[in-house]
Amino acid sequence: MxxxxxxxxxxxxxxxxxxxxxxxxxxxxxxxxxxxxxxxxxxxxxxxxxxxxxxxxxxxxxxxxxxxxxxxxxxxxxxxxxxxxxxxxxxxxxxxxxxxxxxxxxxxxxxxxxxxxxxxxxxxxxxxxxxxxxxxxxxxxxxxxxxxxxxxxxxxxxxxxxxxxxxxxxxxxxxxxxxxxxxxxxxxxxxxSVRDILAGVEPSNRVLVTDHNAFGYFAAAYGFEIAGVVIAGGSTEAEPSSRELAALIETIQTRQIPAIFSNIAAQSNAVEAVAREAGPQVQVVPLYVGSLGPAGSGAETYASMMTTNAELIAQALEPK
Ligand SMILES: [Zn+2]
CATH class of the missing domain: 3.40.50.1980 (Nitrogenase molybdenum iron protein domain)
Structure with missing residues (x-):
């Protein structure tokens, strides 16, 4: 088909x-x-x-x-x-x-x-x-x-x-x-408008760690690097291996990555676990990845979903 x-x-x-x-x-x-x-x-x-x-x-x-x-x-x-x-x-x-x-x-x-x-x-x-x-x-x-x-x-x-x-x-x-x-x-x-929101993120901070490999198009379109994913592969349905998670935690620590972006439509305990292991400075920031948000979420339409995601990413990656 x-x-x-x-x-x-x-x-x-x-x-x-x-x-x-x-x-x-x-x-x-x-x-x-x-x-x-x-x-x-x-x-x-x-x-x-x-x-x-x-x-x-x-x-x-x-x-x-x-x-x-x-x-x-x-x-x-x-x-x-x-x-x-x-x-x-x-x-x-x-x-x-x-x-x-x-x-x-x-x-x-x-x-x-x-x-x-x-x-x-x-x-x-x-x-x-x-x-x-x-x-x-x-x-x-x-x-x-x-x-x-x-x-x-x-x-x-x-x-x-x-x-x-x-x-x-x-x-x-x-x-x-x-x-x-x-x-x-x-x-x-x-x-x-999404580009304008993301324009505030310094080139050196344009680094994403996400729950699964969903941000390839986002990274290519808006100029970000994917430093790693918690669940290897392009689906939320896979299981992360402990060896891969250890490597990811090391990457986050070495590169001082401030946030892991999680997926509101597919919550994973592994994301929280990686953030805890990587250190108290690492924030978990939930994004609307595979779905719009419910009524009252501010992400009820595709446009508001993408605006909200861009704002959350820009906020999480700006220097503290
Ligand atoms: Zn996906």
Missing amino acids: TVGVSRGRPERVSTRLVGLALLATLTLGGCGQSDTPDADEPVVIATTTMLGSVVTDIASCAGASSETLMAPGDDPHSFSLSSEHVADLVNTQLVVSSGLGLEEGMTSVLASAQQDGAHVLEVAPLLNPLPFGDGDSTGQLPATHDPHFWLDVARMADAAAIIGHELATITGDSTYATCGTQVRDDLLVLDT
């Missing part, structure tokens, strides 16, 4: 939108369901809460309804969906997933839905995906490329335009493409 992987393409994704959307449609069989849409069914269903936020913006701009499978706080690596949901996925116009192995617990349901004619758009393979960094060959994910694209806002902006084009192609309603472009433009403004 993999759609055209655009590995190592140097050019910007947005210049290839039409081709990619077309390619995705052809590869997925382009099973047209545009004949008699049911007014009660959502036009588009997203898997993760981040995609759900963006997809909801596009759909509501076009006067349509959308649905998100995961809820705030769900970890996309472990979230599972029962086969009862296959019919919902088949009945909607478009299912939007991250792909590249992110939704590990949904693989069989998504595959069954596609067999039954669901139109699934995996966006991560279309966004010039990055390979996992060094030392992650032990990762649990089936893909060799990193699925955590949403932590780079510019890539999410490209995703919005791709989703809008795809919806326009499937439904024949060009409003979706216009709305996708509008949401992309809003996200490019957000990207600038």
Whole structure:
């Protein structure tokens, strides 16, 4: 069910939108369901809460309804969906997933839905995906490329335009493409604002230690170095080894790294343990990594999630 992987393409994704959307449609069989849409069914269903936020913006701009499978706080690596949901996925116009192995617990349901004619758009393979960094060959994910694209806002902006084009192609309603472009433009403004927030972090302090290997896109986009991860590999589902943890603790101490960034959607005792071992000056700072926050968290939308993350990172890494 993999759609055209655009590995190592140097050019910007947005210049290839039409081709990619077309390619995705052809590869997925382009099973047209545009004949008699049911007014009660959502036009588009997203898997993760981040995609759900963006997809909801596009759909509501076009006067349509959308649905998100995961809820705030769900970890996309472990979230599972029962086969009862296959019919919902088949009945909607478009299912939007991250792909590249992110939704590990949904693989069989998504595959069954596609067999039954669901139109699934995996966006991560279309966004010039990055390979996992060094030392992650032990990762649990089936893909060799990193699925955590949403932590780079510019890539999410490209995703919005791709989703809008795809919806326009499937439904024949060009409003979706216009709305996708509008949401992309809003996200490019957000990207600038995230850069402004992070601009205060000195180059020498732009060092991240995180719970799992989710920040490759963030680091590449905003100029950070990943000094280490607590749970090796690209999934929250792996177990850290004591040898790896000892090496990480030494790195944190030697380089005087002030913070470890944990994952609100997948709390790990190992993160707390590493911070304790590394010393009292090492703070654990929870971020919204795999999910939006619940109502009242200040991270209820993709935009507020990324703004909150940037503020927390900037605060944690500024000299005390
Ligand atoms: Zn992850």
